[in-house]
Amino acid sequence: MQNFDFYSPTYFAFGKDTENRAGELVKRFGGSKVLIHYGGGSVVRSGLLDRVKTSLEKEGIPFVELGGVQPNPRSGLVYEGIDLCRKENVDFILAVGGGSTIDSSKAIAAGTIYDGDFWDFYQGKRIEKALPVGTILTIAAAGSEGSADSVITKEDGMFKRGASGDAIRPKFSILNPALTQTLPPFQTAAGITDIMAHLYERYLTNSEEVEVTDRLLEALLLTMIHEGPRVIADPNNYEARANIMWAGMMGHNNSCGVGRSQDWLSHMIEHELSALYDCAHGAGLAVTMPAVFTYEMKHNVMRFAQAAVRIWGCQMDFAHPEVTAKAGIEAFRNYLISIGMPKNFEELGAKEEDIPKLVQVLLYGDGGSGKISGFVTLDEDSCTEIYKMMV
Amino acid sequence: MQNFDFYSPTYFAFGKDTENRAGELVKRFGGSKVLIHYGGGSVVRSGLLDRVKTSLEKEGIPFVELGGVQPNPRSGLVYEGIDLCRKENVDFILAVGGGSTIDSSKAIAAGTIYDGDFWDFYQGKRIEKALPVGTILTIAAAGSEGSADSVITKEDGMFKRGASGDAIRPKFSILNPALTQTLPPFQTAAGITDIMAHLYERYLTNSEEVEVTDRLLEALLLTMIHEGPRVIADPNNYEARANIMWAGMMGHNNSCGVGRSQDWLSHMIEHELSALYDCAHGAGLAVTMPAVFTYEMKHNVMRFAQAAVRIWGCQMDFAHPEVTAKAGIEAFRNYLISIGMPKNFEELGAKEEDIPKLVQVLLYGDGGSGKISGFVTLDEDSCTEIYKMMV
Numbered sequence: 001m002q003n004f005d006f007y008s009p010t011y012f013a014f015g016k017d018t019e020n021r022a023g024e025l026v027k028r029f030g031g032s033k034v035l036i037h038y039g040g041g042s043v044v045r046s047g048l049l050d051r052v053k054t055s056l057e058k059e060g061i062p063f064v065e066l067g068g069v070q071p072n073p074r075s076g077l078v079y080e081g082i083d084l085c086r087k088e089n090v091d092f093i094l095a096v097g098g099g100s101t102i103d104s105s106k107a108i109a110a111g112t113i114y115d116g117d118f119w120d121f122y123q124g125k126r127i128e129k130a131l132p133v134g135t136i137l138t139i140a141a142a143g144s145e146g147s148a149d150s151v152i153t154k155e156d157g158m159f160k161r162g163a164s165g166d167a168i169r170p171k172f173s174i175l176n177p178a179l180t181q182t183l184p185p186f187q188t189a190a191g192i193t194d195i196m197a198h199l200y201e202r203y204l205t206n207s208e209e210v211e212v213t214d215r216l217l218e219a220l221l222l223t224m225i226h227e228g229p230r231v232i233a234d235p236n237n238y239e240a241r242a243n244i245m246w247a248g249m250m251g252h253n254n255s256c257g258v259g260r261s262q263d264w265l266s267h268m269i270e271h272e273l274s275a276l277y278d279c280a281h282g283a284g285l286a287v288t289m290p291a292v293f294t295y296e297m298k299h300n301v302m303r304f305a306q307a308a309v310r311i312w313g314c315q316m317d318f319a320h321p322e323v324t325a326k327a328g329i330e331a332f333r334n335y336l337i338s339i340g341m342p343k344n345f346e347e348l349g350a351k352e353e354d355i356p357k358l359v360q361v362l363l364y365g366d367g368g369s370g371k372i373s374g375f376v377t378l379d380e381d382s383c384t385e386i387y388k389m390m391v
Numbered sequence: 392m393q394n395f396d397f398y399s400p401t402y403f404a405f406g407k408d409t410e411n412r413a414g415e416l417v418k419r420f421g422g423s424k425v426l427i428h429y430g431g432g433s434v435v436r437s438g439l440l441d442r443v444k445t446s447l448e449k450e451g452i453p454f455v456e457l458g459g460v461q462p463n464p465r466s467g468l469v470y471e472g473i474d475l476c477r478k479e480n481v482d483f484i485l486a487v488g489g490g491s492t493i494d495s496s497k498a499i500a501a502g503t504i505y506d507g508d509f510w511d512f513y514q515g516k517r518i519e520k521a522l523p524v525g526t527i528l529t530i531a532a533a534g535s536e537g538s539a540d541s542v543i544t545k546e547d548g549m550f551k552r553g554a555s556g557d558a559i560r561p562k563f564s565i566l567n568p569a570l571t572q573t574l575p576p577f578q579t580a581a582g583i584t585d586i587m588a589h590l591y592e593r594y595l596t597n598s599e600e601v602e603v604t605d606r607l608l609e610a611l612l613l614t615m616i617h618e619g620p621r622v623i624a625d626p627n628n629y630e631a632r633a634n635i636m637w638a639g640m641m642g643h644n645n646s647c648g649v650g651r652s653q654d655w656l657s658h659m660i661e662h663e664l665s666a667l668y669d670c671a672h673g674a675g676l677a678v679t680m681p682a683v684f685t686y687e688m689k690h691n692v693m694r695f696a697q698a699a700v701r702i703w704g705c706q707m708d709f710a711h712p713e714v715t716a717k718a719g720i721e722a723f724r725n726y727l728i729s730i731g732m733p734k735n736f737e738e739l740g741a742k743e744e745d746i747p748k749l750v751q752v753l754l755y756g757d758g759g760s761g762k763i764s765g766f767v768t769l770d771e772d773s774c775t776e777i778y779k780m781m782v
Contacts, residue, residue, distance in 0.1 A: 010395070012398050210634070239600035250607070259406070
């Protein structure tokens, strides 16, 4: 196991009606003027936004609002949020929504008290200071409610890039599984896929002797395998939603990924798809992961065999471990199809003729070196091969 | 799943040589005058205490010392620590040792800034304020390095009782698995048993639909099953020590136990053993758990069958689930014996004739009601039956 630091100081309030505690928690964590940041109309129509405002008003906390966050959140709205926060002397950002809204909130929180361009953080500068952020989560997916990360797409060039820093970990996150019950099945399934991707990206490691984190990641994947089909069959299944929601947080706050190298090649390869086609990140991952894993399998057959046996319940073929390894990837692909995810470029809305462009942006866009590394290292040929497997 | 709040703001520095970061971390968390609290001579002889002092001196942080913490730490030394902290204007407690030292440090931290008797907290008063505590852990066992709990024994009556509060969660914990390599095998095994008890006490729940926490607890138990024999066979196995150390923290910071009722009857029943005989807590638990589980089995055969299949790899006997349930308990008992733990009263140094006294103190001592509750509710007869099973 590698040396590591781990710090997850987010306060989680989990369960039914917990959104009514927003005011209490903003106060506890020192907020006196709030920006409520959100996406489309669903949080308005469902009455959630009103409940949150009532909760703030009860504590006497003034607020301003900024809606309009899109999936794959854009830098334009971040700049707008930064201007608004400075003008209104906001000292606390409250994200009401999913990963996109939370990531946009984190960017605003860091950018408001930074002298330069906030995009610096998305080009590698570590975030050391930020306004405090709280979240009210409406979809189990990105894990941003417990993470130190944020992903933003820059309109100019459509570069999708990430930033990190303990300063943008939410001070609190309100997790009410009932808020996710109104999600359409496709979005629910895309969220499940994103959570499973966060687990697989950590599972695919070149570190040895990492039994405890292997087992924890397997536990969370087994939970998703059990709960995914239940929630697709019955969107109102609160208990299945609750198990998925906690698994999504635990899967991405990194308590189960410490002390080991991680992969993240599937995320990198997918980011170009959602940047170009504006598809759901989870849907892009559903098409990407089986292709990436099939390519990566030869690098460490035994790791994929372990995943197949421990996660997917495959029988170990001791004479031909690669058969088992492949069966595990196939089981994952079938699972993703069964919950309604796309299986190829066509279903995703991607085009084979774009592959050279995808590879170019992935490897050379925004200052890239021509190679990307994770569980394996990929160059132009191997990236092309992987995208072609998805067709 | 039940509603819950979860908050674990401890900063973990994990790995080789991390004790040299003590000064940096005390400074980061605001300490300007430190009490170094420790137990016996081993932290002195090993040179650990000197390394810690050097690290504080490098940061220019003055300190005073208080050694002498015993296993099953006593209230007398807590009072002494409180007096010392007040006299010396200490504003940070640094625990260098195992669970006993950390628990004693937490008690001093809460008591120093409390007007009344610190024992109030161990009779049910919630701890709301305390001096900040940091820890340098020397044994993986109690999980106190990441928990909001402390257990102290009051000399007058030998009552062993617990206190809780987010205020006593350590600000940081330094976890260097190499520091545990010099532990004698018996202490290592007792620590392993304690960790497994924390997992089982959470696993035995009356809550339904708790797949995610079930799976996480199983993952940590599977880790202990894998790593325990390796570290007993080779005490210098750093990697096995590392996996056990992180499992011990994750098993008790409650991230894997949220949203579900828990048991803790084995701990209650064992506490009277270690209070009366001053035996190692883990050794007491090794004798206690198989007896308690055997009694509890009839309350929910399927839960014990699930444990047997998922944790111990037993085959499910679908016609006779109780056979599988029992096989799981037997597998656990055999595991504990295999790592060198005692299997009955005699090996533990306990006496059958003391059973009436044990039951009296357990059920009526320190204001008890005559019943204790967890996974099941126990009275005089059932407690007597359980203690007798241990003979």
